[in-house]
Amino acid sequence: MGELSGLYALWYREVKVFLRERSRIISSIVNPIIWLVAFGGGLGSTISFGGADYQTFIFPGVLMLTVLFTSIFFGLYIVWDKRMDFFKEVMVAPLSRLTLFTGKMMGGCTDSLLQGSFLIIIGLFFNIKYTPYSLALVILFLLFLSAATTSLGLAIGAQLSSFEGFGLIQSFVIMPLFFLSGALYPLENLPEWLLVVTRVNPLTYIVDGMRGALLGLNHFPIWMDIGVGLVFMVTMILAGTLSFMRMH
Amino acid sequence: MIIETFGITKVFKALVAVDHINLSVEEGEIFGLLGPNGAGKTTLLSMLATILKPTEGTAKVNGYDIIHQPAKVRKSIGMVFQAPSSDELLTGWENLYLHAMMYGVPSNVRRSRIDEVLELVDLKDRAKDLVKTYSGGMRRRLELARGLLHKPKILFLDEPTLGLDPQTRSHIWDYIRRLSKEEGVTVLITTHYMEEADALCDRVAIIDHGKIRALDSPANLKMKVGKSMIRAKVKNPNVEKIKSLPYVSKVEAKDGDVTIILSEVGAHIQEVLCNLGEASFVELRDPTLNDVFLQLTGRGIREESAESWEEKLIQVRTNG
Ligand SMILES: Nc1ncnc2c1ncn2[C@@H]1O[C@H](COP(=O)(O)OP(=O)(O)O)[C@@H](O)[C@H]1O
Numbered sequence: 001m002g003e004l005s006g007l008y009a010l011w012y013r014e015v016k017v018f019l020r021e022r023s024r025i026i027s028s029i030v031n032p033i034i035w036l037v038a039f040g041g042g043l044g045s046t047i048s049f050g051g052a053d054y055q056t057f058i059f060p061g062v063l064m065l066t067v068l069f070t071s072i073f074f075g076l077y078i079v080w081d082k083r084m085d086f087f088k089e090v091m092v093a094p095l096s097r098l099t100l101f102t103g104k105m106m107g108g109c110t111d112s113l114l115q116g117s118f119l120i121i122i123g124l125f126f127n128i129k130y131t132p133y134s135l136a137l138v139i140l141f142l143l144f145l146s147a148a149t150t151s152l153g154l155a156i157g158a159q160l161s162s163f164e165g166f167g168l169i170q171s172f173v174i175m176p177l178f179f180l181s182g183a184l185y186p187l188e189n190l191p192e193w194l195l196v197v198t199r200v201n202p203l204t205y206i207v208d209g210m211r212g213a214l215l216g217l218n219h220f221p222i223w224m225d226i227g228v229g230l231v232f233m234v235t236m237i238l239a240g241t242l243s244f245m246r247m248h
Numbered sequence: 249m250i251i252e253t254f255g256i257t258k259v260f261k262a263l264v265a266v267d268h269i270n271l272s273v274e275e276g277e278i279f280g281l282l283g284p285n286g287a288g289k290t291t292l293l294s295m296l297a298t299i300l301k302p303t304e305g306t307a308k309v310n311g312y313d314i315i316h317q318p319a320k321v322r323k324s325i326g327m328v329f330q331a332p333s334s335d336e337l338l339t340g341w342e343n344l345y346l347h348a349m350m351y352g353v354p355s356n357v358r359r360s361r362i363d364e365v366l367e368l369v370d371l372k373d374r375a376k377d378l379v380k381t382y383s384g385g386m387r388r389r390l391e392l393a394r395g396l397l398h399k400p401k402i403l404f405l406d407e408p409t410l411g412l413d414p415q416t417r418s419h420i421w422d423y424i425r426r427l428s429k430e431e432g433v434t435v436l437i438t439t440h441y442m443e444e445a446d447a448l449c450d451r452v453a454i455i456d457h458g459k460i461r462a463l464d465s466p467a468n469l470k471m472k473v474g475k476s477m478i479r480a481k482v483k484n485p486n487v488e489k490i491k492s493l494p495y496v497s498k499v500e501a502k503d504g505d506v507t508i509i510l511s512e513v514g515a516h517i518q519e520v521l522c523n524l525g526e527a528s529f530v531e532l533r534d535p536t537l538n539d540v541f542l543q544l545t546g547r548g549i550r551e552e553s554a555e556s557w558e559e560k561l562i563q564v565r566t567n568g
């Protein structure tokens with residue numbers, strides 16, 4: 001019982017703080033629009049894939065980008081929390097590390113899913129057509145994505161004691177995850193090395209699943225996309241929990 | 249005994265921060281740990297609060313072992329950290345509400361409990377403001393209130409008045425006394441302000457380099473130094489003569505500055521001054537806890553504390 005209300009408290013804090021920070025919300029709406037208009041519109045004037053124009057084609061990728069960045073940075077931010085003294089108050093509370101992790105993780109998921117929902121609405125203005133089925137699938141994939149990458153960020157952040165390694169994490173984790181996922185290009189006709197790399201990147205399947213749901217442009221069967229997403233999420237949650245148990 | 253330590257020790261690499269400390273605190277008392285910066289006070293408190301694991305030894309808090317029953321220990325204590333630890337991005341009320349939930353305060357009494365503690369520290373009218381907008385004293389009061397919210401039997405206060413102005417400081421002392429009296433909580437407080445230990449504590453442990461050097465009530469500690477002190481400026485003090493007087497317990501002379509500790513000043517001052525030599529300045533005073541510390545360690549409590557807390561905080565901020 002105590003753990004449950006503690007969980008709620010941890011979640012409530014993250015959501016409160018998120019909703020209070022207007023600037024973050026605004027940039028979370030503006031950034032994807034810039035991607036869609038400038039990148040999608042610019043490149044899209046010369047190319048199109050599978051009958052969809054490029055802007056529509058990368059919409060699932062931009063959705064992923066938004067949720068990925070919000071989630072993973074939310075998680076990594078635990079490094080800052082640990083340095084701030086108010087986090088000591090949380091650490092000394094009579095709550096298990098599992099609760100601590102779950103509360104943080106759910107807080108981060110809520111933040112990034114809220115941003116994802118803004119973007120889903122924005123999609124209406126970019127010719128994205130939703131059906132109840134496609135919407136449900138997209139939300140499912142975003143849930144996998146945000147839970148997995150928030151956990152990944154938390155797992156890494158809990159082991160760091162300063163921001164020193166951040167550049168490296170950006171270069172070796174976040175950027176490859178995004179650019180080697182097929183978010184910006186189709187998975188057909190890739191050079192051999194890229195073919196291999198994209199297939200081991202779990203985000204590939206998440207983008208593919210969303211693209212399939214929204215545009216009917218699947219590369220893998222949908223059950224495979226869902227399966228990989230689910231396994232990715234569960235693995236990262238386990239990693240995050242273990243990392244929190246060993247924190248400090 | 250509500251707190252008892254058994255040879256508790258913490259070693260950081262080569263540094264022994266807390267060195268086999270045995271002490272016990274009685275239920276309901278205000279117990280002080282007095283010592284200079286780096287003495288090991290925060291480390292000791294952190295171990296008792298189960299934030300740090302002892303290298304050796306253990307302790308019981310409210311009857312629970314700090315190593316094997318940390319969850320029960322945490323439920324029994326309230327903690328006010330040395331550095332401000334309230335969440336700046338939330339309001340005072342929200343800080344308290346989250347704390348109440350995390351500590352399992354039943355939902356039907358949460359709001360009334362919050363009102364109660366806000367009343368106690370006079371923060372009712374600012375409760376809906378963001379903590380960012382609070383002064384240092386208000387934040388401290390909020391943290392005190394938060395420490396009490398789940399009705400802990402024991403309150404740990406780590407330098408609760410550090411960096412506050414004297415007026416705010418004496419206000420906080422009033423609050424702490426009130427808590428101890430009205431709520432019956434046991435208070436374990438660390439400080440490097442001897443006035444604070446003197447004014448507030450029933451008993452004081454003087455701690456230096458991780459060891460307890462003396463432990464008693466402030467009055468008894470000072471009594472051990474001597475009942476009174478004479479400070480005088482004398483060109484050629486007759487130190488040997490003064491030392492031989494039966495009621496004099498200690499004489500220190502340095503560059504014509506003489507400090508004499510004696511059992512009672514009233515009856516003997518005449519004789520002391522006659523034997524001392526020609527004095528250009530004489531001062532009589534009661535010993536302070538600083539004199540106790542000086543006698544035990546050969547230096548003052550504040551001498552090593554040049555690096556103030558504010559400076560440290562700035563360092564942390566800029567490093568981060
Ligand atoms: N995490 C740590 N790692 C290494 N040394 C530490 C750590 N925490 C404290 N110390 C050292 O232990 C000693 C005692 O510190 P502390 O308990 O903070 O003293 P106080 O609270 O009495 O000022 C100091 O010399 C301090 O530098």
Ligand SMILES: [Mg+2]
Pocket residue numbers: 289290291330406407
């Ligand atoms: Mg300290």
